[in-house]
Amino acid sequence: MNIDLLKELTEAHGTSGYEDAIRDIVRRELSGVGELSTDSMGNLICKKVGSGSGPAKKLMLAAHMDEIGFVAKFIDSNGFIRLNPLGGWDPRQMNSQRVVVHTKGGPVKGVLMHGTKPAHLLSDAEKAQGQKLDDFFVDLGLTADEVKATVRLGDQVTMDGRFARMGKHLACKSMDDRVAVFVMIEALKAAGSHEVDVYAVATVQEEIGLRGATAAGWSIQPDIAVALDITLANDIPGVPEPDQITKLGAGTAIKIMDSSLICHPKVVEHFRTLAEENQIPHQMEILSRGGTDAGGIQRLHGGIPSFTLSIPSRYVHTVNETVHEDDVQASIDLLTRYIENAHLGNYSY
Numbered sequence: 001m002n003i004d005l006l007k008e009l010t011e012a013h014g015t016s017g018y019e020d021a022i023r024d025i026v027r028r029e030l031s032g033v034g035e036l037s038t039d040s041m042g043n044l045i046c047k048k049v050g051s052g053s054g055p056a057k058k059l060m061l062a063a064h065m066d067e068i069g070f071v072a073k074f075i076d077s078n079g080f081i082r083l084n085p086l087g088g089w090d091p092r093q094m095n096s097q098r099v100v101v102h103t104k105g106g107p108v109k110g111v112l113m114h115g116t117k118p119a120h121l122l123s124d125a126e127k128a129q130g131q132k133l134d135d136f137f138v139d140l141g142l143t144a145d146e147v148k149a150t151v152r153l154g155d156q157v158t159m160d161g162r163f164a165r166m167g168k169h170l171a172c173k174s175m176d177d178r179v180a181v182f183v184m185i186e187a188l189k190a191a192g193s194h195e196v197d198v199y200a201v202a203t204v205q206e207e208i209g210l211r212g213a214t215a216a217g218w219s220i221q222p223d224i225a226v227a228l229d230i231t232l233a234n235d236i237p238g239v240p241e242p243d244q245i246t247k248l249g250a251g252t253a254i255k256i257m258d259s260s261l262i263c264h265p266k267v268v269e270h271f272r273t274l275a276e277e278n279q280i281p282h283q284m285e286i287l288s289r290g291g292t293d294a295g296g297i298q299r300l301h302g303g304i305p306s307f308t309l310s311i312p313s314r315y316v317h318t319v320n321e322t323v324h325e326d327d328v329q330a331s332i333d334l335l336t337r338y339i340e341n342a343h344l345g346n347y348s349y
Contacts, residue, residue: 001329003170005029006182007163010172013100013107015069016086016205017042018156022065022178026202029185034200043216044202048188052195052343059196059342060222061335062213062293063184063229064206067174068317070157072101072138079144080137081110083157087207091131093318098160099138103150109160110140161319168325169248175321177206179311179328180228187335195343196224203293210260210296217297217304224267224305224342227294228335230321231255231285231310246312248324251281252331253310260291261298266347267307274337281330285310305347309335 005025014022023044027036034048044065050056068087075081081101097112115135138157140147161173170179181202188200199220204212217225235247246253254271255263275282298306311331314322 001325002186003165005185006170006179007172009178009182010174011161011163012178013102013156013158014066015071015156015158016066016208018102019065019204022181023202026065026181026185030188030200033188034198039216039219041212041215042204043212045216045220046188046200048198048200050195050197050343051193056195056197057223057343058220059198059339060217060220060225060297061184061198061200062203062216062225062227062297063180063201064177064203064212064293065181066204066207067158067176067178068207069159072151072153072155072157074153075144075148075151077144079142079147080139081147081151081157082137083133085133088317089133090317091133091136094133094136097319100158100160101138101140101151102156102158104152105150108140108150110138112136112138159319169322170325170328171320171322173319173321175313175323176230176316177228179230179313179323183311183328183331183335184228186332187339190332190336191339194340196339198339206293210291210293213293214296214300217300221301222297222304224345224347225294225297225307226335226338227292227297227306227308228331229292229308229310230313230316230323231287232290232316233312233314236314245287246283246285246310248312248314248322249326250283250312252327252334253283253285253312255285255287255308255310258287258291258295258308259289260295261306261308263294263307264305264347267305267345270345271307271309271334271338274341275334278333278337280334280337281326282334
């Protein structure tokens with residue numbers, strides 16, 4: 001497994017609408033694999049033509065490049081930066097983090113803090129109030145004039161997370177969804193002969209409403225759509241077993257449904273059969289809340305058979321998003337087999 005590439009992807013910075021750095025990496029990795037193009041939203045599309053004779057089915061793969069983050073929305077008289085979120089943040093996971101503010105002149109390091117008195121000065125009533133996202137600010141260690149001369153409203157702010165390998169666990173910020181971008185790249189490279197035309201799309205703006213995939217899906221008009229994303233692995237203390245969704249190390253996750261779509265049952269069965277026939281470790285996934293790019297594609301053009309292949313991840317939407325090396329490899333293997341066999345699927349009713 002190309003761990004160096006996964007590290008590069010997850011440590012790169014790019015919030016929704018600002019995916020340039022990740023797009024450059026994907027473009028480099030897929031150069032020579034297929035015909036590359038970008039659309040006006042910033043989706044990067046790699047078309048790999050199938051080997052079949054006659055008109056080929058179009059298989060669209062979608063893995064989003066953006067990570068959750070913020071943009072600077074206000075600089076106060078003391079130079080502290082207030083934030084507008086891009087994506088779903090839990091304020092409990094934002095405390096005392098390091099961040100990067102991406103200015104026109106280059107990245108600037110800062111600290112993300114909660115605007116409250118130190119704990120030893122809080123009353124019991126104040127402690128019980130909880131935290132709100134609006135109470136957080138970024139401190140760059142500069143004067144107000146220096147901050148205003150450096151930072152423009154709308155500059156993106158990302159977490160300053162670093163990749164870590166812990167046994168067979170791999171942790172970093174933005175495993176959501178760079179690990180799926182990694183899976184897409186590696187499967188596309190590994191796939192042997194395939195009859196479908198593959199449109200592998202590194203999508204934009206998923207975290208704020210599946211926007212890039214919906215635009216790309218409208219343009220490509222695929223016959224089949226497979227989104228690649230992380231899913232919750234809540235196999236940790238404090239979470240009841242029925243709410244764990246998936247477990248790290250138990251294999252790639254074949255999604256049945258989430259809140260954005262019910263995966264096409266015949267596509268689900270096709271993936272399940274391929275996993276069983278090829279002895280690829282897998283688990284079935286039902287996610288009651290959360291969605292993927294497949295939900296944005298499914299309802300286009302009168303309906304498109306759509307499905308999501310998931311990589312289990314602990315600590316989602318934190319700087320410590322963690323996956324298991326074996327699950328990542330199983331995801332690559334199953335997607336590779338599907339690319340080679342997608343033409344055999346009959347998903348009509």
